[in-house]
Amino acid sequence: MAIEDDVCVIGGGLAGMTSALRAAREGARVRLVSHKKSTLRHASGLVDVLGYTPDGELVAEPFGALAALPAGHPYERVGVDAVRDGLGLFDEVVGDAYYGDHTDANALVPTHGGTVKPTARYPESAAAGLASDPRETLLVGFETLTAFDAPLAADHLDAAGVPAATRGVTVPFPGAFRADSRVTRFAHALDRDEAIETNAGTTGARRALATAVDPHLDGAERVGFPAVLGDDESSDVRAALETRLGVDVFEVPMGPPSLPGLRLERLFTAALDDAGVRRTTGNPVVDFEADGERIQAVYVDRNGQRAPFHADEFVLATGGLVGKGIDSDRDGVIEPIFDCHVPHPDDRYEWFVDEAFGDHPFARFGVDVDAELRPLDADGGIEYANLRAAGGVLGGADFAAEKSGSGISLATGYAAGRAAGEAV
Amino acid sequence: MSDADSTDEFEPVEVFETTDMDLRSGSDDCYKCSTCDTSCPVAEVDDEFPGPKFQGPEQWRLKRKEGHEIDDSITGCSNCMRCDDACPSSVPLSQMHNTARGEYVESQRFGREALAALRQGEPREALEIVRNGTDGLVERVRNRVLANYRTSAWLASKVPWLANRAMNFGPARWLMEATLGVTKEREFPAFADQTFREWWVERGGAHVGNPDKQVAYFHGCYSNFNTPEVAKAMVHVFEEFGYEVLVPPQKCSGTPMFANGMLGDARRHAETNVENLAAAIDGGADIVASCTSCSMALRQEYPELFDLDGIDSVAAHTYEAVEYLRLHEDLEGELAAAEVDASEFAYHAPCHARNQGIDRQAIELFSDLDGATVEDVGDSCSGISGTYGWKEEKYDYSMEIGEEMFEHMESADGETGMTECPTCAMQMEHGTGYEISHPLELLEEALV
Ligand SMILES: Cc1cc2nc3c(=O)[nH]c(=O)nc-3n(C[C@H](O)[C@H](O)[C@H](O)COP(=O)(O)OP(=O)(O)OC[C@H]3O[C@@H](n4cnc5c(N)ncnc54)[C@H](O)[C@@H]3O)c2cc1C
Numbered sequence: 046m047a048i049e050d051d052v053c054v055i056g057g058g059l060a061g062m063t064s065a066l067r068a069a070r071e072g073a074r075v076r077l078v079s080h081k082k083s084t085l086r087h088a089s090g091l092v093d094v095l096g097y098t099p100d101g102e103l104v105a106e107p108f109g110a111l112a113a114l115p116a117g118h119p120y121e122r123v124g125v126d127a128v129r130d131g132l133g134l135f136d137e138v139v140g141d142a143y144y145g146d147h148t149d150a151n152a153l154v155p156t157h158g159g160t161v162k163p164t165a166r167y168p169e170s171a172a173a174g175l176a177s178d179p180r181e182t183l184l185v186g187f188e189t190l191t192a193f194d195a196p197l198a199a200d201h202l203d204a205a206g207v208p209a210a211t212r213g214v215t216v217p218f219p220g221a222f223r224a225d226s227r228v229t230r231f232a233h234a235l236d237r238d239e240a241i242e243t244n245a246g247t248t249g250a251r252r253a254l255a256t257a258v259d260p261h262l263d264g265a266e267r268v269g270f271p272a273v274l275g276d277d278e279s280s281d282v283r284a285a286l287e288t289r290l291g292v293d294v295f296e297v298p299m300g301p302p303s304l305p306g307l308r309l310e311r312l313f314t315a316a317l318d319d320a321g322v323r324r325t326t327g328n329p330v331v332d333f334e335a336d337g338e339r340i341q342a343v344y345v346d347r348n349g350q351r352a353p354f355h356a357d358e359f360v361l362a363t364g365g366l367v368g369k370g371i372d373s374d375r376d377g378v379i380e381p382i383f384d385c386h387v388p389h390p391d392d393r394y395e396w397f398v399d400e401a402f403g404d405h406p407f408a409r410f411g412v413d414v415d416a417e418l419r420p421l422d423a424d425g426g427i428e429y430a431n432l433r434a435a436g437g438v439l440g441g442a443d444f445a446a447e448k449s450g451s452g453i454s455l456a457t458g459y460a461a462g463r464a465a466g467e468a469v
Numbered sequence: 470m471s472d473a474d475s476t477d478e479f480e481p482v483e484v485f486e487t488t489d490m491d492l493r494s495g496s497d498d499c500y501k502c503s504t505c506d507t508s509c510p511v512a513e514v515d516d517e518f519p520g521p522k523f524q525g526p527e528q529w530r531l532k533r534k535e536g537h538e539i540d541d542s543i544t545g546c547s548n549c550m551r552c553d554d555a556c557p558s559s560v561p562l563s564q565m566h567n568t569a570r571g572e573y574v575e576s577q578r579f580g581r582e583a584l585a586a587l588r589q590g591e592p593r594e595a596l597e598i599v600r601n602g603t604d605g606l607v608e609r610v611r612n613r614v615l616a617n618y619r620t621s622a623w624l625a626s627k628v629p630w631l632a633n634r635a636m637n638f639g640p641a642r643w644l645m646e647a648t649l650g651v652t653k654e655r656e657f658p659a660f661a662d663q664t665f666r667e668w669w670v671e672r673g674g675a676h677v678g679n680p681d682k683q684v685a686y687f688h689g690c691y692s693n694f695n696t697p698e699v700a701k702a703m704v705h706v707f708e709e710f711g712y713e714v715l716v717p718p719q720k721c722s723g724t725p726m727f728a729n730g731m732l733g734d735a736r737r738h739a740e741t742n743v744e745n746l747a748a749a750i751d752g753g754a755d756i757v758a759s760c761t762s763c764s765m766a767l768r769q770e771y772p773e774l775f776d777l778d779g780i781d782s783v784a785a786h787t788y789e790a791v792e793y794l795r796l797h798e799d800l801e802g803e804l805a806a807a808e809v810d811a812s813e814f815a816y817h818a819p820c821h822a823r824n825q826g827i828d829r830q831a832i833e834l835f836s837d838l839d840g841a842t843v844e845d846v847g848d849s850c851s852g853i854s855g856t857y858g859w860k861e862e863k864y865d866y867s868m869e870i871g872e873e874m875f876e877h878m879e880s881a882d883g884e885t886g887m888t889e890c891p892t893c894a895m896q897m898e899h900g901t902g903y904e905i906s907h908p909l910e911l912l913e914e915a916l917v
Pocket residue numbers: 055056057058059060061078079080081082083084085087088089090091092093094301328329330331362363364365367368369370382435436437438448449450451452454472473
């Protein structure tokens with residue numbers, strides 16, 4: 046009964062953290078309640094606004110393309126200014142750890158699969174690797190890190206027509222590591238510059254790595270590694286490698302678990318702590334209490350025990366089908382906490398199309414909202430006067446196909462957080 | 470599957486599809502993202518330890534397909550349960566590790582098998598079984614001694630002055646390391662002259678009677694034998710809020726036994742605990758614990774591992790003590806009006822507080838208390854994990870894991886540590902030389 050706040054944000058992903066930060070700026074006392082940690086640790090660490098139109102066309106200038114999005118798309122709901130504001134908040138949180146704020150154009154960043162991804166903000170560590178840069182490139186993979194096949198990625202990039210000549214090589218990561226070593230193990234060895242046994246005697250991990258790569262340089266003007274170059278000390282690690290190799294060094298964003306994602310999560314949690322946002326993580330919200338039109342409290346569950354969190358305003362930022370903010374079973378598609386209406390065809394066979402990578406309706410499933418981000422019921426009425434939704438839980442966008450995941454989370458998180466904070 | 474729904478129907482015992490503890494459904498939920506591996510503090514420092522993903526889902530898959538034996542490496546897991554918290558897919562990792570460890574330890578009981586062979590007139594085979602079985606016997610005896618801390622502590626509490634001297638007597642410690650593999654690097658915790666239960670009887674039990682507000686205190690071994698001041702603070706604070714405190718008969722929560730694969734022992738203790746706590750719940754009380762590993766055991770490990778009458782009710786009615794007050798009283802309001810002598814604390818959140826969602830609680834609560842500053846020293850594991858850091862072969866790893874916490878403590882303003890977990894407290898003290906206090910003690914100072 047006694048845990049009370051002004052604003053309670055449910056969900057600790059990028060959308061939830063952005064909402065919480067923004068609401069705190071209004072002077073509200075904010076709590077972030079999340080089941081799991083942010084899904085940023087699975088994400089690439091790249092922040093996309095809009096990479097492709099809903100029709101699949103590559104977007105060079107996302108802000109120009111936003112106006113053409115269909116009604117019901119989250120960007121259409123909040124408007125272009127919220128997108129700029131959301132990115133502005135992001136830029137403040139990350140400081141110089143991210144690049145891309147100098148232009149409205151998308152940058153093209155090579156990914157670990159050898160594709161080129163249009164993105165709005167990229168980690169400083171990826172900056173020297175931009176695909177638009179014509180400098181000759183060497184990609185280095187490690188034998189024990191099968192998730193990045195450097196020669197294959199280089200071939201793909203070449204085939205994609207990047208301006209730079211790109212080669213790939215696979216080397217053993219120096220030192221005796223397990224065959225299935227975790228990415229954090231490499232990162233921490235480099236962070237601490239651990240002593241490593243090599244044929245030429247014992248040396249620090251950074252020097253040993255540079256020595257292993259040096260013979261393959263062969264005129265390359267920059268070298269890309271999988272994103273395992275340090276965790277806490279990543280810029281020192283990169284600087285040390287650059288000094289020894291005499292060329293620029295960059296990281297290629299990887300799949301989960303992702304160090305750039307972890308680093309980004311740390312920047313956001315530090316900002317939350319600075320803003321005085323109270324964080325409660327570990328148990329899912331499963332239920333709520335409402336008094337007519339307003340939600341009074343939400344309940345988290347732990348092995349059958351229910352603990353209430355009271356607030357005046359609530360933000361639902363529980364993610365989409367992957368983040369578990371939207372759920373489906375044979376009978377339908379639901380939003381499991383408040384049972385907000387999720388528009389979807391009655392017939393299950395209309396939820397997807399036959400081709401695996403086709404334009405699946407289910408990818409756009411999510412709650413429908415008004416311009417203030419309040420979820421709407423089946424008749425277009427407001428579900429609850431003090432509930433707003435942000436991020437992946439919103440319908441109307443295919444985040445993965447459009448490459449718009451983080452941008453939508455930032456824009457709608459910003460708008461929902463501001464509105465919730467102003468309302469108290 | 471939605472998490473919101475799945476917890477609604479939380480029925481962990483169902484995970485065992487057969488009597489030989491088939492954890493397949495949990496294993497199927499794993500999509501191999503490796504997030505658990507990156508958050509495992511042991512895998513971080515011990516290259517021999519393959520990590521939670523292997524220990525849990527992969528090992529279960531292997532076992533089903535190839536009649537594979539549980540891998541020795543399972544004994545490397547410290548049961549910190551950070552992997553549980555990390556998994557986005559809610560794979561019951563620590564439950565898998567606990568059952569695997571139980572099975573591993575069980576498979577090493579060679580005595581019965583050898584006897585059976587003898588009875589069948591196969592002395593050679595019996596001898597062979599004994600020979601194979603005695604490998605690692607000392608380690609197993611040692612684990613048993615460490616896991617049954619309650620028994621040694623009970624003995625020691627009868628003659629605390631002697632125990633305190635003998636346990637930390639140099640040559641004795643050397644002998645313990647040489648023969649039992651209990652590291653000589655650590656100081657044994659001092660035993661109090663008077664246990665909490667002795668104090669409780671001497672003061673004549675509860676000073677507040679209140680049939681409408683009752684809590685049954687699960688004090689656990691440590692605050693009974695070693696830090697009764699924490700238990701007394703808990704009583705004083707709850708009585709201040711008008712609660713009638715009950716102290717039902719109880720045994721060890723079982724935490725050190727789970728971590729050493731001694732599920733049989735743990736179950737025996739759990740039976741007593743569940744019986745007495747369930748009776749208190751029937752009488753109208755909720756259960757509170759001052760140790761986060763104890764509350765974790767009652768809330769999560771019991772229903773995951775055992776099927777006892779009343780176990781779900783105990784899980785659903787158990788709270789960490791400060792959490793309970795926060796939910797039921799205006800603790801924040803009381804603290805905002807209170808004041809303490811200037812004091813600065815370096816706070817470490819125990820791993821077992823994390824899964825209960827209370828790892829930020831102390832920081833949050835004391836932020837408005839005049840006089841006190843409580844600074845979070847980061848989210849690393851302290852490294853001791855109950856009995857783990859007491860094992861000679863694990864001591865160095867344990868200190869390596871704790872390194873980050875020690876550094877953060879040193880750079881924090883406070884010169885006193887604070888945590889809810891008694892073994893974390895031991896490690897914090899060992900690594901920094903700081904005195905360590907419990908949030909309940911600060912609450913007592915502020916409110917009583
Ligand atoms: C593998 C992967 C790769 C990605 N790559 C990119 C990329 O390259 N570029 C890009 O821009 N974006 C990318 N994204 C998307 C981006 O990182 C975010 O996932 C997206 O912005 C959605 O954020 P969100 O905050 O809405 O939801 P999520 O990040 O899904 O967070 C939802 C949060 O809600 C919590 N939650 C769910 N249910 C409950 C409940 N009942 N109670 C309490 N808490 C609950 C979850 O534990 C989680 O913390 C990627 C995502 C993934 C998963």
